[in-house]
Amino acid sequence: MLRLSLRNLLVSKLRLFLTVAAVTVGVSFVSGTFVLSDTMAKAFDELYVGLTNGTDVVVKSQPAFEADITTNGGQVRPIDEAMVDQVRAVPGVALARGSVTGFALILDKEGRPIQPGGAPTFGASIGDARLSGDFVYRQGLEPTRSDQVAIDARTADQAGFVLGDRIDVVFQSGRQTFTLVGTIGFGETDSLLGATMAGFDLTTAQRLFDKVGLVDEIDVQAQRGVGAEELRDRIAATLPDGVEALTGDQVAADGSAAVRDAMGIFTQVLLVFAGISLLVGSFVIWNTFNVLVAQRRREVALMRAVGATRGQVLRGVLLEALLVGTFSGGLGLGLGVGLAAGIRSLLKLVGVEMPTTSPAVEPRTIVAALLVGVLVTMVAAIAPAWAATRVAPMEALRDAVPARYAAGWSRSVAGGVLLTAGSAGLVACIVVGDQRWWTVLSTLVTFAGLVVAGPTLARLTAAAADHGRRGGGWRMAARNVERSARRSAATALALTIGLTVVVAVAVSAASLRESVADAVSGGNRSDLILEPAGAGLGVSPAVADLLRDRDDVADVVELRETGARVNGHDSLVSAMNADGLGRVIDLGIEEGSLDTFGPGAVLVSTQRAEDLGVGVGDSVTVTFPETGSTTMRVAATFSRGALINASYVLALPDFAANVTSELDAAILVNSAPGVDPAQGKEDITAALADYPNVTVNSPDDITEKAQSSVNQLLGIVTALLLLAVVVAVLGIVNTLVLSVVERTRELGLLRAVGGTRRQVRTVVRRESVLMSLLGAVTGVALGTVSGVALSRALVDEGFTTVAVPTVTLAIYLLVAAAVGVLAAIGPARRASRVDVLRAIASE
Template sequence: MLRVALKGLAARKLRLVLTAISIALGVSFVTGTFVLGDTMTATFDKMYSDLGQGTDVTVRGRPAFTDTTTLGSGRAMPEAVVDTVRKVPGVAAAEGGLTGYALMLDKSGTPIQPGGAPTLGVSYAQDRGLAGAIAPRAGRGPSGPGETAIDAATARKYGFAPGDRIRIVFESGKPAEFTVAGVLGFGDADNLAGATLAAFDLRTAQTVLRMEGKVDEISVRASDGISPDELRTRVAAVLPADLEAVTSATVAGEASKAVRDGLGFFTTAFLGFAGVSLLVGAFLIWNTFSILVAQRGREHALLRAIGARRRQLLGSVLTEAVAIGLLASALGLGLGLLVAGALRGLLASVGIDVPTTTIELQPRTVVAALVVGLGVTLAAALVPAWKATRIPPIAALRESAAPARTLPKGRIIAGGVLLVAGLPALAWAVAGPSRGGAAAIGSLATFLGLILLAPALVRPLVAVLGAPVARLGMAGALARQNAGRAPRRTASTATALMIGLAVVVAMTVVATSMKASVADVMERANRADLILKASSQLAAGIPADAADELRGLPEAGVVSPMRYGRIQVAGKTTSVAAVDPRTAEQVADIGVSSGSLPKLADGEVMVAADEAKTHGWRLGDEVTLRFPQTGDQVMRLAGTYTDTTLLGAGYLVTLAAHEANFSGRLDAVVLVRAAEGVPADDLKRSVRAALAGYPNVAVQDTDEFNAAQSATVDQLLGLVNVLLGLAVLIALLGVVNTLALSVLERTRELGLLRAVGMTRRQVRACVRWEAVLVAAIGSVLGTVLGLALGTAAARALADEGITVLQVPVALPLVYAVAAAAAGVLAAITPARKAAKVDVLRAVVAE
């Protein structure tokens, strides 16, 4: 039986490859994601262990909690602790260090802002044994208040050499000028995971980072014969409670974990795309095997008649599936390496520069490729294979082996029940905001219901969509009839397209609503004329001095900065915003429902009304907020507010409270309102002039702000749709496959048509129109489903800031028409094959 199956495969190479590709694309996304993740993890692991070389124990502020957003923001400690540590027996060397914010400017004065990576200002270790792999490649280490050493990547890209002058922006103050004393390498790497780095001697670092007399980390080396763990215990014993000693291994482990966690979102997203394309691919496999089994009905019946057992028949079909699955896995693995490179480029294009040295292909990745490729293929082929075993031996003797198949009652009932349950759930989700549960359940039920019922919808859809096609002549009329001829086959082909398109359209609805929501917030809650933020979306913020600068400006009536931080409340990590209570209400309306924002004191907090209700807090209650650096802080609940959309946080404290609990001194946003009687344009002009010395500050009025936000959303949507386009492509491969098999099945019919006068051109047109109709069914179902799911999703995300529902019309329409038109492309090869049918062989009786 194995030989029968393998021979069957060899005879249909093209279809085999086509079918395998549909799964291979999904597999390549899985492996690509793994390869990229592993490669990056390996790169970072090596980098962090290089950096930790020579350091056995690190002393740092004990964080109250850690997550990716708080890592590395340890609280500073008095420099005197360094001496305390140095005196511990077994300590060979100890040196304090500082890390902070320093943004370099290139020679034209433009900020050197790497993608997602930080712009670091650090102290330069004097004890070279504690410097790890950081060493000058050219020049020397910095020394004295006027010198810096910069990372080799920045030096190379922006043309800095030792002796050059460079301007650097810090958290406060205007850019300061330094002499480049040296260019630093990091082992083999030119920079630290994409970050820019400017190093100063410790005194200078303390000055520019505003940390006089303080360090935030102490690197300690053990004397000979003392293990890192032993040293850690000894050092820890002399430290105050708010400091901790950890081994280098712990530090490196934390850093790697942070990188992995940071990539977590992308990993999830990429695997999500892989899931969509695998789902679409599974439909294609199911379809292909269903047709194969139907076509080979007589062959199977013959095998049964001559004594093949059901299990052998099942085995023979599944062998084919295994072969396709293995091919898909292998292809997917190979493609995955390419995809890893492409994904890296994709991350770089959104500003996340990933240093990679060698590609990491771990056994787990190979196993995953095999499991996914083989698993999905086998799962999709199982039911068709089982059906093959149900064929009675007598069928071998019958003229027609494929009886008309009707939709099983169970399927209709299940599909009907799912739709009846799903549609009201969706309607309920659309009717009110933040009904996430209803949206999820409704979406899933509607989605599955539609998949189950699709075959029943094919005939009516073909009748409607095919009406204009049928009017084009006989070729069109035949195409319409052919499309409705095998509703289950047409349905599963169209369903694959439906899935891909539905996700694309749903994403578009969410994105459009997102853009409308931003504009709405600006319209409703914003009272400022200008919005100041960092010119790069990914930068940490802007120096506080920018706001100070504007306060002296006569055109600026109100200048109100906002800062953010991450805190934990009752064990959950959330955002806290900080504003100047005296000015905040003049630039923003946050819908204060109790208490008074202008009266907010430093020991007080205002909480979003929903959040207060969840926790059962009342006005005047004591609320415990856990800050990463300062730990639990008890604050009095002084008021509530209802509109979190502009603020984007459920907790609100004063700027002074923020400064007391966070080390960062950058403003996230500065809102500016014109003084009485000053036109907005005059304000903008004078603000821009006043901030000429702050090249990393973007000054936008509300229109510009909206446009910038829309552009960001569009960019993201474009990216997502490119990835989802892959799924649509697979679905179109499905159309090719189905048509090719249908043409094969209708060889005699095509021959007859050619004999009685159908021209080759007409045959091609007929196949083409059939493809377009099948694609159009998928397009219509996908667009409708996508609009429904997208609307429900957008409504469900009301709490995440999507307060306005806006359903796009033009874009989904364009997608739908494009997908249907792509049917023409899918039909090229099958149409050519159909036109080449040998007339004589088709009409002469066997």
């Protein structure tokens, strides 16, 4: 049976290639996702291990809770610098040094921000090399004066800086100039995973980061013979409440774990794309083995006649699937490494630079790739293999004829019921709104209905195309589709899956673009909005102070953000100035008033107020990672939160009392009466020359930038989903190739009675177009309805308007028809070259 399975696989190299490719794409997506996430995790592991190398114990504030690192940057409350001497006096301590970090943006020689996409721009105090991990000086010396700086060697090399150059750096407090006295390396690398770093002596760093008399942490090295855990326990016994001692290994592990958690959603999204590709591939595999079993009925019957058991037949077909799955898994694993690099490059094109190191191929990735490849292929082949065991030995006496794939009325009824139920569910989700999981469930039920009712839909498609003159290309193609309705439906549904997701994403993206425009036009009342450029962490509050001193500016309202917990629920919290808030933004106040908003009060979105069961005048508990819990009174509820992207708004003094960072996420500005907004934008841009990381935007600029970001995201998602569409196209090619082989005698007879090669090619092409259009129409229809329901379900995420990109959807239908023509080129040519005499003589 092994030799027979190998022979059957190698009979058709093209069929084997197409079958393997269908599984390989999905497997490579799975392995690529794991390789990319593991590589990034490995890079961050190396970063944190390198930073803590040489440090046995770290002393720092204990956060009230472990916040998501993406919402607060892992910031902790500074501690009193006097605690350094206290720790230094603990028995077993050899060295103890306080350190601080903060926002520091290095400018190049032209005054432009050196701002790597996705990587932080930070500054730090640097000193004793014995406590600095892998930190080394490539050139020069450590800074010792307030006008000196050392920067990472990568930034110095890229910007062309040499020792002695004057370098401008933007801080939270403003812009200053320093003399470059050293370049820094970290082990064998010249930067911390692409981040820019500016190093200063401790006293200067404390002044620059507004932490005079404070330190962010204390790094401790143990005396020889004293273990890290032992020293940690000794130090912890001397610390006040709210301050903790951790070993260097614990700090590295906690930092890596926080990053892994933050990357979790990214990995999950990529695995969803992988699952879509695998689902499409499973349809192709199932269809392929179904046709192969049908074509080998006489061969299988002969085997049964000469003594082969049903078990042997079953094992033979499954063995073929096992070989295909194993080979596809191994090939997909190798391609996954390249795909991971491709995804990184794709993200880099839109300004998201992922840290990396040498590719990490973990044992889990190898097992997952092989397991996924084998399982998908084996599961898809089970039904055809079981059908092969039911071939009777007497069928060996019959002439081989193309198999018809009939579907009974019960299947049609069941498919209609599922289609109706799923469609009704989607319509209900659209009407009710805010039904995420019901939307997903209804979409799955609708697709299940398409699968069950697929043959009926294929016959209806064939009936619609069965027109024209007798013997015409469309009529013959339609009848071929109708004759093999199950096969045609399975082929089309592979395309349906890919297009459903692509169209749903396109509808959601169009809705988000319109929602952004509505949020800016409907919620914004400001003339200008200032934001950090590129991947900037924020805008210096000095910018807001500068604007308040200008005569051409009437209102200046700062916006800041951080992660916090409100009544036990993690959330992004915004803070804004109470004075002038109503003049720069329309929050859509539902209950209460902005007049009562100020320190000790909070504004809550209507949805969150309903979720928490609170109203105006009630109290909520807001817990900050740095300072802990505080009770605030609900001053008002609002319905327009899309512009600020948060469900809670605090007064700026409350934010400053609980969050160390003073960087503004945005500044909303109104021009003074009589000032032309366009002229005001030009004048303010000129006045902020010392802050090149700040962009001055009109409302139209904000709308355009936000919509451009949505378009970029749509491009990335569509590019990833195209792999699933490619698999579906391979399925069409595979089906047509098998169909041509199956109909060899029929095609020969067609040629014998006068059919030209061109006519034969036309029939095969039109058959492909019909299958493509069936997949495209069902995919576009289901994707459109699902996209609308999903947009209605994401109101809390800023989807306030539903939009359907009709032109884009029409283009998808035209492209699907073109795909049908292109997919049929090879099979059609092969069909037209059938040898007439040999075809007629074949059995």
